[in-house]
Amino acid sequence: MKTETAPEASAAPPAAEPRPPTRALPVWANPRLGLLIVIAVLVALFSSLTPAFLDPRLTLAPLQADISVYAVVGLAQLAVLSLGHMNMAVGRMAALSTFAMGLAYDRLGVPLLVGLLVGLAVGAGIGALAGLLIAKTGVNSFVVTLALDFGLLGLVTILYTWATGGVSFAVQPSGLSALRFDTFADYCMGEVCGPRIPLVVPIAVAAALGVGLLFRRARLGREILMTGSNPVAAELSGIPTHRRVVAAHALSGLLAALAGFLLAANNGAFSATIGESFLLPSFLAPVLGGTLLAGGAVSVLGTALGATLTQVIYKGLNLLQFSLEELKLYIGLVLLAALSLDRLRAVLAERRAVSPS
Amino acid sequence: MRSLIRTNEFTLAVIAALGFAALAVATDFNLLTAGTLDAFLRFLALPIVIGLAQMVVLAVGQMNLSVGVLTGFCAMASGWLMIDAGLPAPVAVLAALALGAVVGLVNGLLVIFTRINGFIVTLATMTILEGLRYGVNGTGTYQGYSPGLREFGQASLAGVPVVFLLAVASAVAVALFFRRTVPGRHLLASGGNPFAARLSGISNDRALVLAHTLSGLLAGFAAVIVVAAFGSVNASIGDDLLLPSFAAPIIGGVALAGGMISVTGTVLAAFLVRLVDVSQSQFDINRRWVDLIIGAVVLGAVLLGQFRDKLSGGTR
Numbered sequence: 234m235k236t237e238t239a240p241e242a243s244a245a246p247p248a249a250e251p252r253p254p255t256r257a258l259p260v261w262a263n264p265r266l267g268l269l270i271v272i273a274v275l276v277a278l279f280s281s282l283t284p285a286f287l288d289p290r291l292t293l294a295p296l297q298a299d300i301s302v303y304a305v306v307g308l309a310q311l312a313v314l315s316l317g318h319m320n321m322a323v324g325r326m327a328a329l330s331t332f333a334m335g336l337a338y339d340r341l342g343v344p345l346l347v348g349l350l351v352g353l354a355v356g357a358g359i360g361a362l363a364g365l366l367i368a369k370t371g372v373n374s375f376v377v378t379l380a381l382d383f384g385l386l387g388l389v390t391i392l393y394t395w396a397t398g399g400v401s402f403a404v405q406p407s408g409l410s411a412l413r414f415d416t417f418a419d420y421c422m423g424e425v426c427g428p429r430i431p432l433v434v435p436i437a438v439a440a441a442l443g444v445g446l447l448f449r450r451a452r453l454g455r456e457i458l459m460t461g462s463n464p465v466a467a468e469l470s471g472i473p474t475h476r477r478v479v480a481a482h483a484l485s486g487l488l489a490a491l492a493g494f495l496l497a498a499n500n501g502a503f504s505a506t507i508g509e510s511f512l513l514p515s516f517l518a519p520v521l522g523g524t525l526l527a528g529g530a531v532s533v534l535g536t537a538l539g540a541t542l543t544q545v546i547y548k549g550l551n552l553l554q555f556s557l558e559e560l561k562l563y564i565g566l567v568l569l570a571a572l573s574l575d576r577l578r579a580v581l582a583e584r585r586a587v588s589p590s
Numbered sequence: 591m592r593s594l595i596r597t598n599e600f601t602l603a604v605i606a607a608l609g610f611a612a613l614a615v616a617t618d619f620n621l622l623t624a625g626t627l628d629a630f631l632r633f634l635a636l637p638i639v640i641g642l643a644q645m646v647v648l649a650v651g652q653m654n655l656s657v658g659v660l661t662g663f664c665a666m667a668s669g670w671l672m673i674d675a676g677l678p679a680p681v682a683v684l685a686a687l688a689l690g691a692v693v694g695l696v697n698g699l700l701v702i703f704t705r706i707n708g709f710i711v712t713l714a715t716m717t718i719l720e721g722l723r724y725g726v727n728g729t730g731t732y733q734g735y736s737p738g739l740r741e742f743g744q745a746s747l748a749g750v751p752v753v754f755l756l757a758v759a760s761a762v763a764v765a766l767f768f769r770r771t772v773p774g775r776h777l778l779a780s781g782g783n784p785f786a787a788r789l790s791g792i793s794n795d796r797a798l799v800l801a802h803t804l805s806g807l808l809a810g811f812a813a814v815i816v817v818a819a820f821g822s823v824n825a826s827i828g829d830d831l832l833l834p835s836f837a838a839p840i841i842g843g844v845a846l847a848g849g850m851i852s853v854t855g856t857v858l859a860a861f862l863v864r865l866v867d868v869s870q871s872q873f874d875i876n877r878r879w880v881d882l883i884i885g886a887v888v889l890g891a892v893l894l895g896q897f898r899d900k901l902s903g904g905t906r
Contacts, residue, residue, distance in 0.1 A: 384885030387878040526707045562721025568714040
C-alpha cells in the first residue's frame with residue numbers, strides 16, 4: 234500500500250515547520266504524521282470493504298495519476314499561500330495554459346515538450362500579471378484573482394470556440410497517450426520491468442521536490458516566506474517585496490499550468506473543462522497538510538499527503554458506489570474534522586511547550 | 591454636495607443610470623415595456639439579496655463561501671417540505687429562513703470554536719451543503735408546488751414585482767441594522783478593529799456569530815425568492831451565485847478587510863451586473879463575454895477605488 238504515498242513521501246521534505254519548535258514538540262503534534270495515519274487507516278478500511286481497491290491496474294494506477302494532478306494543484310495554491318495570498322483563478326489559469334498547449338500542438342505541430350513549455354510560460358505569465366496587479370495596487374489578492382477568474386472564464390470559452398469551434402482540441406500530440414496509459418511496468422530491460430507507477434507521477438514528484446527545495450534552500454523562496462510572514466520587516470531588511478509577490482504568483486500560475494497539462498494527459502484531451510474542479514482541492518491539500526492561510530509557512534510534504542488523503546477518499550467512496558455529490562458531503566466533513574483535530578492538537582502542544590510562539 | 595459627488599455610490603448611481611438609459615435607447619425602448627421591465631426587476635431580487643448575504647460577513651472581515659450553495663439547499667428543503675411532506679407554503683417559507691439562519695449559526699460557531707479562518711470553514715460547509723443539497727431529491731426537480739406561493743412570486747404591486755420590493759425591503763432593513771442598532775454598530779466596530787472593539791467591551795466572538803447567522807438568514811431569504819419567482823427548484827440552484835455574491839459588494843465599495851459596508855453600493859452593483867446580463871440576452875451576445883466584462887468591471891471598480899483613495903490622500 235506504500236505505492237501511491239511513497240514517491241511523494243520520500244521525495245519532498247517539509248519546507249518549513251508551522252511554528253518554530255520552541256522545545257521539540259511531541260511527535261504526535263506533527264500534522265503530517267496524523268495525515269499519514271489517517272491515510273493508512275482509510276486504505277485498510279477501503280481494501281477490506283472492497284478488494285477492488287487494491288487492483289493495481291484499475292484502481293491504484295489511476296489513483297496515483299489523480300494524486301499527481303491534485304498534488305500539483307495544491308502546490309499551485311501553496312505558492313501564494315506562502316505569502317498569505319490566495320489564487321482564486323488557479324483553475325482558470327490552468328485552462329488558459331492548456332488552451333495555449335492545445336493551440337501549439339494543433340496549429341504548429343510542436344513536440345510534446347515544447348507545447349508543455351509554451352503552456353508553462355503562459356501560466357507563469359498570467360500568474361505574474363495577477364502578482365503585478367496585486368503588488369502595484371495593493372488590492373487584496375482574493376479580489377484580484379476572483380476578478381481574473383471571472384475574466385478568464387469568459388476568455389477561455391471564447392478562445393476555444395474561436396480555435397476549435399467546440400470545447401476541445403482533437404489533436405493528440407505523440408507521447409500523450411503514453412503519459413495517459415503507460416506505467417513503468419510497460420518498460421522492461423530484459424526481464425526487469427518497472428513498478429506499476431504511471432508516467433505522470435515522476436513529473437509531480439519533480440515539481441514537489443522543486444517547490445520544496447525552493448522554499449527550504451533557495452534565497453528566493455526564503456524571501457517569499459519572509460514577505461508573507463511580515464511584509465514590513467521584509468521590506469526593511471532590503472527584500473524587494475513587490476518582486477517577490479510577483480514571483481510567487483508567477484510560480485502559482487506555472488504550477489497551475491503543469492497541473493492542467495497532467496490532467497489533460499490523464500483525460501487524453503485538451504479541453505475547456507480543465508481546471509473547473511481545481512479550486513476546492515487546491516485549498517484542501519495545503520490546508521489539510523498544515524499550511525496556514527496567514528502566510529509565512531508552507532508544507533510541501535503535507536500538501537502531497539493532503540492531496541493523497543482526498544483522492545483516497547474519492548476513490549474509495551467511488552468504488553463503494555457513492556455518487557459524486559455524496560462524496561462531497563464526506564470530503565467536507567473530513568476537512569472539518571481534520572481541521573478541528575489539528576486545532577486541538579496545536580492547543581495541546583502549545584500547552585506542553587514552554588513558550589509557545 | 592461635493593462630498594456626495596465624490597462617493598463611490600454616486601459614481602455607481604451615475605453609471606447605472608447612464609447604462610440603463612443607453613440600453614433603453616439601444617433596444618428601441620423595449621426595455622421600458624411592462625413585460626421586460628418586470629422581468630428585469632424580478633431577476634434583480636436574487637443578486638441583491640445574495641450580495642447582501644455576503645456583505646454582512648465582509649463587515650466583520652470574514653467570507654462566506656457557502657452562501658450560494660446554502661441558498662440552493664434551503665430552496666430544495668422547502669421544495670421537499672411542500673411536495674414530499676405536504677406542508678403548507680408558509681411553513682416551508684419559514685423553514686427555509688430558519689434553516690438558513692441555523693446553518694449560518696453553525697458556520698459562526700465553528701469559526702469561533704475552532705479558530706480556523708472563516709474562508710476555510712465555509713469552504714468545508716459549502717462542500718458539505720453541496721452533498722446535502724443533492725441528497726434532498728437527487729437530480730430531480732420540484733415543481734407544481736403551492737400555487738399561492740408561485741402567484742406571489744409573479745405578483746406585482748403598482749407595476750413593480752413584489753419579490754423585488756421584498757429584496758429592497760431587506761436591503762433597507764440591513765442598512766438600518768448597521769446604521770441604527772447597537773449590535774449592528776458592534777459588528778462594524780469589531781470588523782474595523784477587533785482589538786479596539788474588545789477593549790471597548792464588545793465581544794468579537796458574538797459579532798462573528800451574529801454576522802454569519804445573518805448571512806445564513808439572508809441566504810434563506812434568497813432561497814424563498816428563488817422558490818417563489820422561479821416556479822421550480824433543482825439541485826443546481828446556487829452554483830452560479832458564489833461569484834456574483836462577491837462581485838456585488840466589491841464593486842459596491844465594501845472593504846474585504848471589514849469594518850466598512852455599503853448597502854446602496856451593493857444594490858447598485860447588483861443592478862449593474864443585471865444590466866450586463868440583460869444586454870447579453872437582448873443582443874444575443876455570447877454568454878461568456880458577460881463573465882469577461884464582469885471580471886473587468888470588478889477589477890476596474892477596485893482599481894478606481896484605490897485610485898480615488900490615493901487622490902483624497904487617505905483622509906477617509
